[in-house]
Each structure stands twice: as C-alpha cells, then as structure tokens.
Amino acid sequence: xxxxxxxxVVIASADSIHQDIARVCDLGGAAQALPxxxxxxxxxxxxxxxxxxxxxxxxxxxxxxxxxxxxxQRAMLAVHNDTVVTDPHEGLVNLKLQPVYDKYDIEQxxxxxxxxxxxHKWRPQAETPWLDKVYPEGAEFPEMFHGKSVLHxxxxxxxxxxxxxxxxxxxxxxxxxxxxxxxxxxIHGVLADLIxxxxxxxxxxxxxxxxxxxxxxxxxxxxxxxxxxVLIASADSVAMDAVAARLMGFDPLEIGYLRECxxxxxxxxxxxxxxxxxxxxxxxxxxxxxxxxxxxxxxSMWFGPMRYIQDLFFxxxxxxxxIKGSSVYHDDYWWEKxxxxxxxxxxxxxxxxxLFSEY
Numbered sequence: 001x002x003x004x005x006x007x008x009v010v011i012a013s014a015d016s017i018h019q020d021i022a023r024v025c026d027l028g029g030a031a032q033a034l035p036x037x038x039x040x041x042x043x044x045x046x047x048x049x050x051x052x053x054x055x056x057x058x059x060x061x062x063x064x065x066x067x068x069x070x071x072x073q074r075a076m077l078a079v080h081n082d083t084v085v086t087d088p089h090e091g092l093v094n095l096k097l098q099p100v101y102d103k104y105d106i107e108q109x110x111x112x113x114x115x116x117x118x119x120h121k122w123r124p125q126a127e128t129p130w131l132d133k134v135y136p137e138g139a140e141f142p143e144m145f146h147g148k149s150v151l152h153x154x155x156x157x158x159x160x161x162x163x164x165x166x167x168x169x170x171x172x173x174x175x176x177x178x179x180x181x182x183x184x185x186x187i188h189g190v191l192a193d194l195i196x197x198x199x200x201x202x203x204x205x206x207x208x209x210x211x212x213x214x215x216x217x218x219x220x221x222x223x224x225x226x227x228x229x230v231l232i233a234s235a236d237s238v239a240m241d242a243v244a245a246r247l248m249g250f251d252p253l254e255i256g257y258l259r260e261c262x263x264x265x266x267x268x269x270x271x272x273x274x275x276x277x278x279x280x281x282x283x284x285x286x287x288x289x290x291x292x293x294x295x296x297x298x299x300s301m302w303f304g305p306m307r308y309i310q311d312l313f314f315x316x317x318x319x320x321x322x323i324k325g326s327s328v329y330h331d332d333y334w335w336e337k338x339x340x341x342x343x344x345x346x347x348x349x350x351x352x353x354x355l356f357s358e359y
Contacts, residue, residue, distance in 0.1 A: 022067070046091035047221060059359040065151060081110070119141065124200045140177060152206070155209060155215060167241055219289070
C-alpha cells in the first residue's frame with residue numbers, strides 16, 4: 001500500500017467503555033471505512049465456547065460496536081462460525097453475547113449451518129495461490145457476504161500457530177467452511193489470500209480489537225489474561241495487527257502472515273507507513289508464545305516431520321480422534337484445572353471481571 005494506514009489506540013475503562021469504543025471507532029475512521037448504504041456484518045470471535053476472557057469477543061466490545069453502528073445509521077447483522085472444537089451456540093450464551101444480540105434485535109446467521117447460509121464458488125480477481133493449493137477445485141464463500149461491509153471483533157492475543165491473532169485471522173472462520181483446518185500448513189499465506197478476498201467481497205472493512213484483557217501464552221485459548229485496558233481500531237486489518245504485535249512485544253515483520261500481506265501490498269506493517277492516533281500506550285509487553293499438549297501435537301502434524309502424512313490423519317475418519325482429543329484436553333482437562341481458576345482471579349481482581357458479571 002502506498003498511503004499511510006491510520007490505527008487508533010485508546011486507553012479504556014470499564015466505567016466508560018462504550019464511550020471509549022465510540023472514540024476508537026471515530027479516531028480509526030470507521031465512518032469512512034463502512035459505507036452508510038451497506039449493511040454491516042458483525043463478525044465476532046468465538047474462539048472457545050467456555051467463558052474465558054481474553055480469548056473471545058467481549059459483551060462490552062460487541063455492545064459498544066452495536067451502539068456506534070446504531071448511532072451512525074448503519075444497518076447490521078451478525079455472522080458466527082463454528083470449528084471442529086467450538087460450538088458457537090454454547091459460546092454465545094457462556095460469553096454473554098446472546099443477550100446483546102437480543103437486546104438490539106440483531107439477526108444472526110451461522111455460516112456452517114446450510115439452513116442459515118448458502119455457499120457458492122467464487123473466484124476473486126486477485127491471485128490466491130495458497131487457497132488454490134488447498135482448494136484446487138475452487139474455494140467456496142458465503143453468498144450473503146457479497147456487497148456487505150464487515151466489522152471484525154477480535155481480541156489482542158497470542159496464537160500457537162501464527163504468533164499473534166487478530167483482525168486478519170478473524171476472517172478465517174467466516175470465509176472458509178469446516179475444511180479450513182486443511183489450511184494450517186499454509187496458514188500464513190492463506191491469511192494473506194483472505195485479505196485479498198475480503199477487499200473484493202466486502203464493500204467496507206473495519207476492526208475493533210479488545211485488549212482490555214489481552215491473552216498471553218498458548219493462545220488462542222489456553223492463555224494468561226493480562227489487564228492492559230487497550231482498544232485498537234483500524235480500516236487496515238494488517239496495520240492494526242502489526243500495531244497489536246508491537247504492543248505485545250513481537251516484530252510484525254517476523255510474523256509470516258503480516259510479512260506476506262505487506263509484501264503483496266495488502267496492508268501496511270512498517271512503522272513509517274502507519275499513523276497511530278489516540279492515546280500513548282507503551283509497547284513491548286513481553287508476551288511470548290508457549291505450547292500446550294494439543295498445540296504440540298498440532299505443530300508436529302502441520303509444520304513438523306509428520307506433515308508429510310497429515311492427510312492420513314486429517315482427511316480420513318482418523319480426524320475424529322484428534323477432534324475428540326482436543327475437546328477432552330481443552331474442555332475437560334485444561335478448563336477445569338486452569339481456566340476456572342484464572343477466570344475466578346479475573347472476577348476478583350479486574351474491573352473487566354466485574355463488568356462481565358454485570359452482563
């Protein structure tokens with residue numbers, strides 16, 4: 001990209017969170033990025049159906065975004081996706097997002113439910129070399145996405161496969177069907193392809209990242225929530241994720257998907273090409289990516305020596321063993337042993353834990 005990208009960074013408080021979200025939207029250029037005559041798809045981030053803050057879209061993040069869209073005369077709808085290990089219906093309840101959608105009477109769609117969303121083959125004009133590897137017969141995309149804007153609602157967190165995850169990766173769930181786990185070996189290139197796809201598919205793009213509680217460690221689920229009281233917003237998902245990476249303490253040019261997006265002109269990563277507006281927030285939080293049992297297996301299968309026989313495990317009924325194993329590890333073991341205690345600590349010590357209890 002030749003012109004500078006604007007990224008807004010705002011320090012937030014639980015007492016003023018909706019005003020803080022409105023401010024970060026205004027500073028980040030949401031009104032210019034989201035055409036007033038195009039419905040806006042609210043793309044939340046239900047990474048895990050357990051009520052684990054820092055991993056998932058927060059109810060105040062969602063409500064603040066909805067209020068801004070209402071105040072600025074944008075029509076909206078919501079789109080959710082599942083994964084082989086995440087149930088969005090359970091997540092909507094546990095994460096207290098469903099009451100927000102109900103309160104504002106927002107129609108919801110589930111991209112992996114054929115009764116809710118139809119998919120069709122569609123070829124963008126841009127080259128998508130990595131998607132072509134995974135879907136040689138042609139990739140399918142949700143029909144209803146065409147001509148609508150999208151508002152991504154990720155959190156600021158680490159990821160065991162991509163170092164960080166945010167606005168760029170939030171498109172992964174909504175734009176690809178349940179075969180998307182085939183993409184993991186080429187994940188960085190696929191994410192760059194999806195930015196190119198979105199630029200043609202949507203009439204506008206914007207993202208608000210919630211870093212009120214940021215996730216450090218073995219993301220995107222099994223993390224340590226760290227209170228950082230930050231919101232980040234931009235029309236350039238790549239630039240926003242680059243700013244988030246620097247805040248966490250990573251060099252975005254060492255993160256594959258961000259580097260490839262920059263090389264392909266899909267967004268700005270270099271500091272000289274990003275204008276940061278809003279509040280001063282010190283970068284270099286010292287976050288790091290660690291592994292858990294499930295991600296160690298995944299890394300071996302997707303990127304290690306086992307990748308050469310991954311089709312045997314992931315494109316045959318054997319995949320059900322991995323799905324069950326992941327579910328048992330995350331939901332039955334890690335959540336009960338670590339997750340509950342970490343959320344109890346947040347509830348007792350953080351302003352955001354108190355706010356969550358009030359929804």
